[in-house]
Amino acid sequence: MSGRLLRLSWRGLKRDLRSGDVRALFVALALAVAASTMIGFFLDRLDRGLTRQAGQLLGGDVVLEQSRPFEAELRETLEAAGLTLSDQVDMVSMVSRGDAFQSVSLKAVDDVYPHYGASRVSRGGKVEEVAAGPPRGEVWIAPRLAMLMDLQSGDSLRVGSATFRVGAVIEREADPSAGFGSFNPRLMMHVDDLPATGLVQEGSRIEYELLAAGPAQAVEEVAPLLERLRGEGVEVRDVRQDRPRLGSALARADRYLSLAGLAAVLLAGVAVAMATRRYVERHLDTAALLRCFGASQRELVWIFVLQLLWLALAASLLGAVLGLAGQAALLALLGAVMPIELPPPGILPLGMGIFTALAVLMGFAGPTLLRLRRVSALKVLRRELDPLPASAWWVVTVAAGVFGGLLWLYSSDGVLALGLLVGGLAALLALWGLGGVLLALLARLCAHLPRQAAPHDGLWRALRLGGQQLARRRTASLGQLLAFATALFAMGMIALVRGDLLDTWRAQLPEDTPNHFAINIQPAERDAFEAALAGTADARSALYPMVRGRITAIDGQPPLEAVPEQARGDNVLRRELNLTWRADLPTGNRLVAGDWFAPSASTAEGWLGAVAADPVAPISLESGLAERLGLTLGDTMTFSIGSETLQGRVASLRDLDWDSFRPNFYVIFPPGVLEDFGHSYITAFHLDGGERELLRNLVRDFPAVTLLDVESILSRVREVLDQVTRAVELVLVFVLLAGVSVLYAALVASMPVRAHEAGLLRVFGAGNRLLSRIQGAEFALLGLASGLLAALLVELAAAGIYVAWLDLAPRWHPALWGWLPLGGVLLVGGIGQWLSRGLRRQAPAASLGLLGET
Template sequence: MALTSQLVLNLARRELAYSRRTFTALFLAITIGVTALTAINSFAERIELAMAARSGELLGGDLRISSQRDLQPFVDSLPPALKPDATVLEMPSMASTGEQLQLVEVKVVGGNYPLLGELQIRDQGLQRQPPAGSVWVEPSLLTQLNIDVGDTIELGFSQLTVAGVIDHEPDRVAGAFSIGPRVILAHADLADSRLLQPGSRFRTRLLYGRPPSELDSLQQQLDKILPKGSQLENAREGLETTREMTRQASRYLRLTAFAGLLLAMVSVFLSVSGLLEQRVIPVATLKAIGAPSSLVLQTYLLLLVSTALAAGLVGVTAGMTLQNLLPQLLGNLLPGDLPKPSNQAIGQGLAVACMMTLFAALPPLWRLVKTPPVRVLRSAVPPAGSLFGKIGQALAGMATASLLLIWLAQDFKLGAQASAGLFLLMLLFALAGQAILALLLKSVGIGGLVWRQAVTGLVRRRTHTLFAVAALATGILALLAPSLIQQDLLRQWLVKVPQNSPNHFLIGIQREQVPDITQLLAELGATQFSPQPMIRARLVSIDDTASADLELTTSRARRMAERENNLSWRRLPEPNNPILQGLWWQPNTEQHELSLEKEWAELLGATLGSRITFEISGEQVSGVVTSIRQVDWERLTTNFFVIFSPGVLADAPSSYVTSFRVSEADADSLRQQLIAKFPNLTVIDMRQMLAAMQSIIERLASAVQFMGALTLLAGGAVLLAVVVAERGRVSQEAALLRALGASNRQISAIFTLRFGLLGTVAALLGIFAAVAAGAVLAARLLHISYQPSMALLGLTLLISGLLVTLVGRAGCQRALTESPLTLFRETN
């Protein structure tokens, strides 16, 4: 036993020394695949842990009632046992120092807020509510208004002292999507500020913190009397919802990682197959002199498992290091500080390294040890294996990859669909590559020696060539498609907005203020303003079908049906909103007529003649659809999904809103004078909003490109595996060409052209697929126009072709320097 073990170790050591380049390629392929997998898995796990740990804090309490309406009358009607333990109101407003203005998110807290988690104020520790006449603010507001703690700011009609800086807010969701810095105000100071006006936009939350034994009974009682348009949630359900949301996001992240892992599996397959094909004659010689098949099997299993474990450890270490870069790329899009990952991703990485290596190696290794040595030695040609054997090996590899994908996605249906899609994609790449090879083969007769040898070399090893083409094209697709969409999405936000469009919005205008504000805007040089009434309403029914019973097919349609809508009324149509169906009403009409925005009508299934009913402040108002119009949202003018004919909503509670344009030089002065005279107004600078959106898009795109780079790196490992696997045949071909009189310059040109053709074909296929994928995503997911950058496509083609050429050419350098006799001896 000891002798056998020693013999296995000696043979393994010699084999490793002889085939070190092949094992190096195998090591790199496994390392890259495990790195991508570990980085994404551990990062996804950290997000899941963070969201699970903060679910109760994010909810704000054990039970929460939320609404976009004023719930104070509901609270006043509750018996003492059902009154909330804390209240929260959130709304946009303007904070001012007299000289500078800043749009802020005001949070009004009352009762025993916070019920869960900790509200940390810098240098003051844990707190509940700011003292009377004061506020707490986020650090960014100090910088933006150039103030310090102790200074005074104007908020609404109140002068408030900045009493502290917020370091941590327990129920604050990711701050990147906020419209401005947070300002926390005590509920006792809300009335004096007069921030709440008829038609104001705000969110109300009633929070309950009770013992677990009382929660079910409390929830049942509140559910029976819940106001319309309100939502009742508990921490347990919120946790499950959060987990499902983060679980879905994690699945897609893991599917992204699998693209790199799949390419790594291809390179492992090529490396192992190339290694074992090169060792057919030495293994046959060993068996001919009496070595048992078990010795050969143990030797190669030891080598492959050792390589897989070593590469897996390196990949896990690199992945755990790289996953720390993703939070830095995404910044404050993430839910606060992420906890440390567990060791689960490490175990998965090592398991995957061994699984993909063994499943790639076992079919050819089994065939190697079972092939009779006399068959090999008589022909001196390594047996290629039967067609059924190759098909079986391919099916085994596909089954292994599918099982890994389903396991990593943690969802059988999603994993199976993604697996089928990825393999279909690679199959299409292989078929397209086959067609291109056929065309190249037809051109052999019209080219010279260099062209003929370059093309026939690709065709001769057709299987390896097609694997390399498919893998490299998939890597280019994974990296290029997000880049194309990112460029187009940024153009949508930054370029599609017409130069002369309004650049500010003014909200919270009261009806009696409209004449004075209109006059002031004109005096201050603003243009394109036209205050429009805005009425908050909830959809009740369409054609007598309750909103809850509408057959809606998308989540967006369901949100539109459930949320409160902003209605308006007009006498004349907006000039830039053409009527697509029906007719606009007469200015003096007395009928209850409606005009709908095209997409809103399509999502909710409303058509001309539909009767739609809304609820406004407890009263129902109906109208018949007489026109459907196209809204030009890109102009940033004041638009509404639903517009009533005049007179129907004249007495409904409303505020007014308008967009306007002002020169950049006059913008600050105009905002200051508006807020000084009308403190209840909120001015939104669209330039700041667009800049914030650009920042979000760029961070998300950076994270996607980060994963795309790992995928392309895995594609590079495939190329390296192809080069190493072909090293013996390249050396033999080079020796034969030199023996027949070819110069080093000709041989160098042949290999350069061969790998140049390989890189160009793969780049072309990847580019075509990326353009098609970008078009589908732009149309189906993002709903944006799509104009791929020709410069980016050309640069991708150039860089990909050059990279493949240089790597392939470098791998063949030794074949150009050794003598033909040395090369013949090594390859035979």
């Protein structure tokens, strides 16, 4: 490649920067780079930050738990991978003060605790944040234990064989989920004090936890080891798998951001394709002249390719700056609620952004650009010797292949990329047919508008003429219609998904979400406890009975032999489950297979009457558990309850709302089966912060009932969701800008034809006002038709994406059919009128000459 070609390409680009199509190309490429780099930086930094913050609920990035101490070899392996380790020991024990005794949930922590966050403790009435655990010789206690035993800071408390000083009252633990499953008030102490208590004995029921924290690469490095540990019976937890309230939100946010980035890239690609077509048509004569001066086909291609590469380089630099500024602005907005320091941005998202711009340029502009290669030198004398444009199918095929590759690159899911690509091509075919029908209907409707003189005759005439022009340029109008519909579809899709995600998150955690659980309510206390809550708690769930049972057989086989190999380390096979009974389907549950218990089996009398015929009780099973264990309708499960066994046959499968902070159960029996077994009740309710007196009364009147305060967990979840919501808001702006760039590029490409038509109308006596009305009517009709097509496409695509990708229930959006067509009228009409204002001021001769503009 010679310096002469570089100079020619650079000079040509400087001259072309005054043209609207080149500006449209530049804007589209810059937006593609800005969207991809900003989202790349955002996902790279914020996702790690949010995941780490969410990890505070677990106490680390990975938590290992088993009933014996962890081996030194395992510790060395984890530390070698770059993880920092913290030891914890959990157990239930009795504490005493004088003649008073109380069962507590004891947590012993080391000097590394906590990995993230800080505990909020009260010392002598003063509340402070402490990023450490209790020192040796001191214990921290939960407020409920302080109320039960009338303790305060400085008092002495006996734990096992040792006496400790009460150093603080725990207002909030750094890792609040650690106490969520405990039925007793928390007591925290230093792990080095544990031997002095004498509580660790042979056969003691103790849980040893190893909390690991470190970079994502370190966690990925030990992933095979973690899978092996799961298979060996070690419980392995991480935030995405074991914190569904946060894991689902983060997963949906990641998918939404990826979807938004792909939408922005697709829109930029469409804008590039539209602008390139105009760019090529404008340079056909230039290419013919260069051929006359001796340029070969190869040199001709290189000149224009280099021009676009110069343009792509400048757009990439601007887009990269915009992407960096966008993610910095976003993180600045989130700084007030971001409690952790995010890692600095890496270089990979920047490289991905530049690669995206080049891929979009090659895939969406390449086939059209090759038209310049076939220009004949005779075109200088004979203007009709334009080379034939590339086949529309060839252009679509190349663009689809490039965009499919970007889909796979950004989603890391080949099946998803292929599905979206095939679905998109099918939608394009459907849009082509529907668009032709819709344009024909609009043209016929406009032709039948009133013709008699009337106050609004100018409007009717403008609509009739606008409809006639669309019908006259049917192929060109249909191409513009598809471009506008694609732009409106992408903008509408991202805006719609954003709204539904935010609605889902808001509905997930409303203001009256239960923030307290009451457990271990005895049957004799049920009515009195329910009466104590009546009229005081803002919202509460029903009281559910609980019976503890362990799975001992599945279809007559031991569980570990009956389930798939990957499920043999599942925690439900190693612990007791909470079983309940219910006559009707609980709130937040949805049947996905089978039938709920028949009315005759929903009463104790009905079930007892059926025992003689079939002693196996019907049960309802949570669908996720059924999937993990490979269970289907009709399979049997045997439960060990105390010294007795009970069989159940899977009669239905349910989806649960795990995000509701309400009691949920894997297994539900019909009434009349479990009542004779020992059971207690559980409920959840919401209390405002000022209702501490009710808690004191409940602790005093029902000392055996365990009250769990989950407000700290709830507040952490809300913090993360608020951050994700702000991220979604900013990403939408980039998609909207990319959509506007498509409208701009499509309208710029059609300007010569519209100028020619305007010149003809001016020759036949049309004034500026009538021209403005006709053009406005044409743009408005195009916008209306595009909005209607886009609304249909959004509804169909949203249903598929919700089910297959975002794990949301599909829904109908009636308002979409109003605001999207209206938005199309305003956007297309407004941008079209703005771009056409110069044409209306030109003389007819100048406007007629633009049809062959070079």
